Each structure stands twice: as C-alpha cells, then as structure tokens.
Amino acid sequence: MALLIQNGEIVTSDQRYTADILIEGETITQIGEELDVPDGAEVIDASGQYVFPGFIDPHVHVHLPFMGTFAKDTHATASQAALIGGTTTFIEMLAPAASETLRSGWQTWTDKAHGHSACDYTFHIGVTRWDGETEQTLRELVSGGMTSFKVFLAYKDAFGIEDAALFNTLKLARELGVVVTAHCENAELVSQLQAQLLAEGKTGPEWHEPSRPEQVEADGTAHFATFLEMTGAEGYVVHLSNARALKAALDARQRGVKLHIESVIPHFLLDRTFAERPGVEGAKYVMSPPLRDRANQAALWKALKNGDIDTVATDHCPFDVEQKRMGDGNFTLIPNGIPAIEDRVNLLYTYGVCRGGLSLNRFVDAASTRAAQIFGLYPKKGAVQVGSDADLVIYDPGYRGTVSAATSHVNNDYSGFEGFEIEGRPRVVTVRGQIAVRDGEFVGDPGRGQLLRRPPRVADGANEGARRERERG
Numbered sequence: 289m290a291l292l293i294q295n296g297e298i299v300t301s302d303q304r305y306t307a308d309i310l311i312e313g314e315t316i317t318q319i320g321e322e323l324d325v326p327d328g329a330e331v332i333d334a335s336g337q338y339v340f341p342g343f344i345d346p347h348v349h350v351h352l353p354f355m356g357t358f359a360k361d362t363h364a365t366a367s368q369a370a371l372i373g374g375t376t377t378f379i380e381m382l383a384p385a386a387s388e389t390l391r392s393g394w395q396t397w398t399d400k401a402h403g404h405s406a407c408d409y410t411f412h413i414g415v416t417r418w419d420g421e422t423e424q425t426l427r428e429l430v431s432g433g434m435t436s437f438k439v440f441l442a443y444k445d446a447f448g449i450e451d452a453a454l455f456n457t458l459k460l461a462r463e464l465g466v467v468v469t470a471h472c473e474n475a476e477l478v479s480q481l482q483a484q485l486l487a488e489g490k491t492g493p494e495w496h497e498p499s500r501p502e503q504v505e506a507d508g509t510a511h512f513a514t515f516l517e518m519t520g521a522e523g524y525v526v527h528l529s530n531a532r533a534l535k536a537a538l539d540a541r542q543r544g545v546k547l548h549i550e551s552v553i554p555h556f557l558l559d560r561t562f563a564e565r566p567g568v569e570g571a572k573y574v575m576s577p578p579l580r581d582r583a584n585q586a587a588l589w590k591a592l593k594n595g596d597i598d599t600v601a602t603d604h605c606p607f608d609v610e611q612k613r614m615g616d617g618n619f620t621l622i623p624n625g626i627p628a629i630e631d632r633v634n635l636l637y638t639y640g641v642c643r644g645g646l647s648l649n650r651f652v653d654a655a656s657t658r659a660a661q662i663f664g665l666y667p668k669k670g671a672v673q674v675g676s677d678a679d680l681v682i683y684d685p686g687y688r689g690t691v692s693a694a695t696s697h698v699n700n701d702y703s704g705f706e707g708f709e710i711e712g713r714p715r716v717v718t719v720r721g722q723i724a725v726r727d728g729e730f731v732g733d734p735g736r737g738q739l740l741r742r743p744p745r746v747a748d749g750a751n752e753g754a755r756r757e758r759e760r761g
C-alpha cells in the first residue's frame with residue numbers, strides 16, 4: 289500500500305522545505321507539492337511537524353558478553369526501543385570472546401539478530417585477536433558487505449589488542465577499503481592506575497574516572513592516529529569524551545590523518561558527579577571512557593555544532609542494578625555501560641536544537657546522515673530523496689515529556705537520564721515504507737529488520753584488494 293505524507297517540513301543535513309512525500313513499497317518515489325493521492329493510499333497530515341530521515345545509531349551493544357555477564361537487551365527489545373526513539377538503523381559491534389573464532393562469533397551475532405530485529409541493522413566486525421583464521425574471515429566478511437571493523441585499545445586481557453595486531457588490522461583495512469572504529473584509551477595505564485587505586489583502598493564507583501583520566505584517552509587517541517598515519521587506513525574514534533582527546537584527534541586530522549570522530553549522548557549531558565553517587569547509584573553511571581568533568585561539555589557541543597565531531601551515537605549498553613552490584617566493593621568489576629538507544633534523538637533535539645543552538649541540519653547530519661556516509665549506507669539511508677529507503681521520522685516538536693525507566697522500552701530497570709525533560713518526539717516512524725511506530729508505541733512487524741550489506745570505501749586506489757576479492761566472488 290502507498291503512503292502519502294503531506295505538508296511536513298522536510299529537514300535533511302543540508303535542506304529545509306515543505307513538501308509531500310509519496311512512498312510506494314519500500315522506497316520514496318516522489319517528493320513535491322500537492323502530490324496526487326494514489327488509490328487506497330494512507331494519508332498522514334504532517335502539518336506543523338518535521339520529517340527527518342530515519343536516524344542511525346552507529347554504536348550499539350545488544351548481544352555483548354562483557355565483564356562476566358551479558359548486556360540486557362535482546363534484538364527485539366533494543367530494536368523496538370530504537371524505533372520508538374526514531375532510530376531506524378543501528379550498527380552493533382560484533383566482539384568475539386577469546387574462546388571463539390571470528391567465524392563462530394559471526395554465527396552467534398547474526399543468529400541473535402536474524403528474524404528478531406524490527407529495525408535494520410549491520411555490524412562493525414570486532415578484531416579481538418590477529419591470526420590466520422581472523423584475517424581470512426575478515427576478508428570474507430568484507431566481501432559480504434561488512435565494511436567496518438572495531439578495535440579496542442582498552443580492556444586489557446578482554447577485547448583489547450596489542451600494537452602488532454592493530455598494525456595488521458589497519459593494513460588489511462587499508463587494502464580492503466574498510467573504516468576501522470576504535471575505542472581509544474591506553475590499556476596499560478588503566479590497568480596500572482586501577483591496581484594503584486585499589487591498593488589505596490579506593491574501591492567505589494567514584495574511582496572509575498580517576499582510573500582512566502582524560503590523559504589516558506588522549507594518549508589512546510593519539511596512538512590510534514599515529515597507526516592510521518603509518519598505514520594510511522581510515523579511522524573513526526568512538527565515544528570521544530573530553531577536550532584533550534578531541535585536541536589529539538583534531539591535531540591528527542590537521543596533519544592529514546583520515547579520522548572521523550564520534551561522541552555519545554551520555555558525554556554531552558551527564559558528568560562525573562553522577563558516578564560519584566554512593567554505591568550502586570554511582571555504578572549505574574560507570575561507562576568507559578568515563579563521565580567527565582562538566583567543563584568538557586562546552587568543547588564537545590562546540591565541536592558538534594561546527595562539524596568537527598561527526599556523529600552522535602549512544603554506546604547503548606544496558607546492565608541492570610543487580611549486574612551493576614557485581615562491582616560492590618571493587619569498581620573495576622562494575623559492568624561498564626549506560627543505556628540510551630531510545631532517548632538519543634529526543635535528548636539531542638531537546639538539549640542541542642531547542643536549548644543549545646545546534647542547527648536542525650547539523651542535528652540530522654550528526655544523528656543520521658554522516659554515519660550513513662561514513663559507513664556505506666548513503667543515500668539508501670540518511671537521506672530524504674527519491675530512491676532512498678522510506679525510513680522516515682515524522683517528528684512532533686509540540687510534545688512535552690520526561691525520560692523515565694518506567695516508560696522506557698529498553699530491557700533495563702533504570703535510565704541514565706531519569707527525569708530529563710523532552711521537548712519533542714517521533715509521532716510516526718517508518719522502516720522501508722511500513723509504519724513501525726505511532727505516538728510512542730511500536731506497531732510494526734517485530735522481525736522485519738534486515739541485515740544491511742555495505743560497499744567498501746572508494747578511496748585512493750587502496751581498494752584494489754577488495755575489488756579483486758569481490759571479482760573472485
């Protein structure tokens with residue numbers, strides 16, 4: 289059935305205009321003024337509302353074995369929460385544990401998602417070790433359309449990799465035209481500082497931030513940039529949290545390193561005092577890199593407004609209160625992560641656009657278009673164009689509400705943003721032409737989400753290997 293959205297104000301990363309949008313099947317087929325209503329079409333009056341391209345969250349954890357437990361969401365709960373909040377595509381990180389091969393990790397992650405996700409999804413392929421099996425599987429996965437990797441310069445003895453593995457991963461990425469995303473901290477410094485603090489009897493969640501201070505993240509960021517420079521690979525720093533790390537990334541960019549920057553919604557709105565609350569109340573706010581001194585937020589907002597920060601993601605990673613209690617008496621055992629998948633868009637709109645001077649175009653760019661461009665999804669995703677997937681968010685700027693765990697659809701028992709006011713929310717959300725959300729409730733098909741396969745970067749001739757690989761089939 290066709291769907292006609294009338295009179296909405298269409299906002300993309302670079303345009304703002306009022307028009308009708310006709311959707312036939314899964315695709316936008318016409319955009320124009322006073323379009324004819326096809327027989328049997330559903331008509332939605334979007335007067336007084338915005339129409340945005342579906343939002344993209346490029347950093348999400350759903351199935352994650354981490355710190356002795358698993359993140360709480362399933363693909364059903366995470367995808368429906370995402371859609372209610374206007375996110376129509378997310379990129380999950382696939383992170384094989386030490387006990388499994390990359391191939392079996394791929395099987396595990398895709399089995400978890402397949403048939404259970406209501407929104408479209410794809411994966412950053414985690415490189416958690418370097419060996420023959422890993423390299424071969426990476427080549428196969430890239431030729432199958434998984435064209436971004438993830439590395440951890442953190443979490444020593446868990447997902448973290450050594451410099452030799454980093455070097456090999458980046459060389460392969462350069463050859464295949466793959467963007468490498470990286471968690472940037474100096475893992476050894478974190479480990480030493482953690483041991484030192486514990487030995488001094490400093491065991492509560494308030495010591496998490498001092499165990500991985502700003503310098504440690506700036507050092508990890510500079511280190512990653514140096515390796516990009518030596519290999520010519522294209523990189524993407526995830527969840528950048530502070531002004532020093534930002535400077536390290538911008539300095540690298542200045543000297544020609546191909547480096548994109550992501551920050552996540554908790555770092556724009558929450559600060560270290562949240563994690564300084566006593567006991568499990570503080571543990572709820574333990575994530576890495578940690579929530580920082582509030583002074584950093586001005587630098588993040590400024591860089592977001594001028595486009596130095598490319599994307600705003602969530603790093604959605606829900607652990608409930610009982611799981612957070614695993615770190616009672618030892619902050620290094622608190623499962624790291626804060627949920628945000630449902631609230632990212634509304635929070636960024638409220639505190640960025642309505643209250644912070646972020647332009648509507650940059651808001652769309654940072655929360656949708658730029659991720660689509662960097663990760664090979666554009667213009668199918670991240671655009672409102674004839675021929676694009678009909679992933680659309682009809683957004684009601686008149687809505688007023690409050691974030692609360694009580695009304696959240698994430699599978700968790702607390703919200704990191706409890707009590708935050710919201711000035712706007714999605715009224716209707718479509719995924720490839722079907723309505724998935726109306727007025728804050730999921731009304732779609734729970735298993736309709738598709739695994740998105742993406743082309744490699746077409747860069748400077750560095751993609752020869754990928755081309756040959758594809759030709760070999």
Ligand code: URP
Nearest residue numbers: 471575576603605624625
């Ligand atoms: O604390 C965090 N960020 N948890 C999720 C894993 C990661 O580092 O992204």
Ligand code: ZN
Nearest residue numbers: 471527576577
């Ligand atoms: Zn991380």
Ligand code: ZN
Nearest residue numbers: 347348349603
């Ligand atoms: Zn993460």
Ligand code: ZN
Nearest residue numbers: 695697728729
């Ligand atoms: Zn509900």
